[in-house]
Amino acid sequence: MSAQTSTESRADPAKSRSRQLILRIAAMRAWLFLAILLIFFETWSRISYGQTFLFSSYNAQSIAIFAVAPLLLALGSTFVIISGGIDLSIGFIMGLAAVIAAHATNLAGQSLPPFAAMLVGITAGLVVALGPGLVNGVLISKLKVPPFIGTLGMFGVARGVAFLLAGGTTVPVANSWFASLGNGRVFGFPVVVIITILFVLLMHYLLSQTRFGQHTYAIGANEQAAIRSGINVPRHIRKLYLLSALCAGLGGVLYAARFTAGAAQAGEPLLLDSIAAVVIGGASLFGGSGTILGTVAGALVIAVIQYGLVFINVEPFWQFVAVGVVIIISVLVDQTQRKLGGDR
């Protein structure tokens, strides 16, 4: 296929250039979607209400805060999906981390000053989240359980444990530091958004600039080739599911901080949104392609649709339709891109 493509491009450079352009645009499709959506909402808002949508810092912040939780789940999923896997347990790992963080903060608060208690809570939430991630990794890499089934199992386990620990209710947190972590602002920027941006940069570096990232792409593109080239695939897969669980854990901790309560079902509605963000962002569910910045755009696309449709006062159920349509278009673009020979 690629040999054929190169002969063709030599035969007709003009055609090849336009195809290169199409491929480049296809790779950036999430940002393109985002731009189209923003123009749409801006126009509608100006015409109907004489009010700006995009250039309001209030709207921008609201959308950013909204996108934080699904994006954090999606960041870890990006790595897993690029490697050709899937992690269905993240929603409830997030809930588990939220409940643990709430309990641990309260418990530590009995003997420690609030700031230290908050650190204990955050650490506990993140560390406990790694547990299900480790089990996922072992199931998939050592025991060869398909990722869909293995993580579905952990979805149930994490969920049950979170509900048990929470006693079937939400666990309120009484800690002023923790509350300002979730709702405070630094120089006018919400703290949760700042943390998420820093984390995005870290994940972007990890995926695009390190050997860890290269190996992730290699495994997703061709696992057998990756094994033959000397990559310790099982160990790498274990690390990927740990990373995914860590992202979900961070999502859970920030959720508990924001709502000053840990709820076992916190992440349940976010799982599908987060996978949608990864797919809209350009990752292929067959593995081998995807970027962190694409996922960021994907998460923003979903947040802008849901926020924007409420803003312009459209019947709420159109939100589902709109997100669904964007996912389908995105996958169609991906297929076309593959046909044109745009594989990495």
Place this chain on the structure above:
Amino acid sequence: MKKIVTALAALAVGATVLTSSIAAQAQDKKFTVALIPGITTDGFYITMRKGAEAAAKAVGVDLVFQGAPEFNPVLQVPVLDAIIARKPDAILIAPTDKVQLVEPLKKAHAAGIPVITVDTFIGTGNYQTGAGEADFPLSYIASDNVLGGRIAARALAKSIGEKGKVYVSNVKPGVSTTDQREEGFKDELKNFPNIEVLETQFNDNDSNKAASQLQAVFARNPDLAGIFGANLFSAIGAANGVQQAGQSGKVKVVAFDAPPSIVDNIKTGLIDIAIAQHPAEIGYYGLISAFAHLTGQSIPVSIGTGFTVMDKDNVDKPEIAQFIYKD
């Protein structure tokens, strides 16, 4: 004539002997009553169980509590079947669907087990009328959710000075209880001509979404005065949106339900008013009704339980605080 009197007297004596022997039997045998909640992992039903336990202890009945981890008929029916197989003397159940639970509950009825529905209902909720397929349960014991919505509307109207824009933050359409709360809320607000009700926002039980919806509605309606959260997640989410928009205290939030966490939320000002149902009362009267029926007393076909309005000023008072749900 004399013969008839004698016959009647004999009958009366016979009946007395019969009933007293039944009563004696009843006292010998310990009744078992099963309580099947809509979902086991919820403070509301946990509190209902405590109420039922208190009543069970008072009248010497064994209480069995079994349910599913999700509010879902597919998961509830197997639990119900297992309970029927154990042949309890009566079943108290919060049906998770008004249509899908009719047939499964008929099996209990056919097996001679009396059924009382608590919190939610099957069919229309009007029982023992001889109409329809789902009139066989003996009684429906629950909060009147339409009334609860009305109480929420009055409390919110009062706190915003009876003017301004408000909306309902709701879970999803089609849930009988939250639909009724919204209905009562909107209907009551018709009595307040200066209050405008904006379109309801559905959040799928996602606080994050409810918060974002509040911010979007506020962006378009800076004169927003209040929100009614039809369940806890809707209210907490909307309240966080209010906080993010820097409007705490200015935009009033009324929450339905009162789990323990609501106390903190009211004290910190996140939530202004909470409408507490009385689930313990539902559990208590559910069990007592079952016991009354089993011991030959007639019982009302429906019992409506009350509400308590909580705010910053009264939430610490013991007579109010007793209605906070238990862990």
